Amino acid sequence: MVYVEALTEAELRVVFYAANYRRTGRDLVSPTGDVGRMTQAISEAVNQIGLDLIGEVAALADCINATSNWTLLDQVFPDTKRWEDAGTATRIFRHTITQTPSFLTVHTLTQRWHAALSGGMTASRAVA
Numbered sequence: 001m002v003y004v005e006a007l008t009e010a011e012l013r014v015v016f017y018a019a020n021y022r023r024t025g026r027d028l029v030s031p032t033g034d035v036g037r038m039t040q041a042i043s044e045a046v047n048q049i050g051l052d053l054i055g056e057v058a059a060l061a062d063c064i065n066a067t068s069n070w071t072l073l074d075q076v077f078p079d080t081k082r083w084e085d086a087g088t089a090t091r092i093f094r095h096t097i098t099q100t101p102s103f104l105t106v107h108t109l110t111q112r113w114h115a116a117l118s119g120g121m122t123a124s125r126a127v128a
Contacts, residue, residue, distance in 0.1 A: 002042060002043045002046045002047070004039055004042050004043070004093075004097070005097055007042070007046075007054075008058060009090055009094060010058035010059070010061050010062050011054050011055060011058040012042070012089075012090040012093060012094070013058070013061065013083075013086045013087055013089075013090045014054050014057045014058045014061060014086075015041075015042050015045045015046060015049075015054060016038075016041070016042070016045075016085070016086035016089040016090055016093075017077060017079075017082055017083055017086040018045045018048075018049055018054070019041040019042070019044065019045040020082060021038070021041045021085065021086065021089050022085060023085070023088070023089065023092075031092075032092065032095070032096040033089070033092040033093065033096060035093070035096050035097070038089065038092075038093050042093075057076070060076060061073075061076070061077075064076065
């Protein structure tokens, strides 16, 4: 069983690339895409390729992105359209499965963060 929620963004993009996932039908008319079809594609690709190789290729993709090494990107992911489609599918999938924190959680964390940045108190002592 694949826990799709545990995959990083880079891993998801690699998986969608490997699965040659294309948005069709419900994917195109729904802002959340076809999560069932996406999850099935992820599971099948992970089972076929394996998490280890996916993780290694995702780490390489992160490195390529960080260094802007587009020549290497073209070598690892030669189908540019497919790579861009994989990125779109990743963003849609992440958006769909990610829950928005409550207003209170965001407000409290923001206050603590701003207090820590202002130097008024340490982050561990900052409270709402």
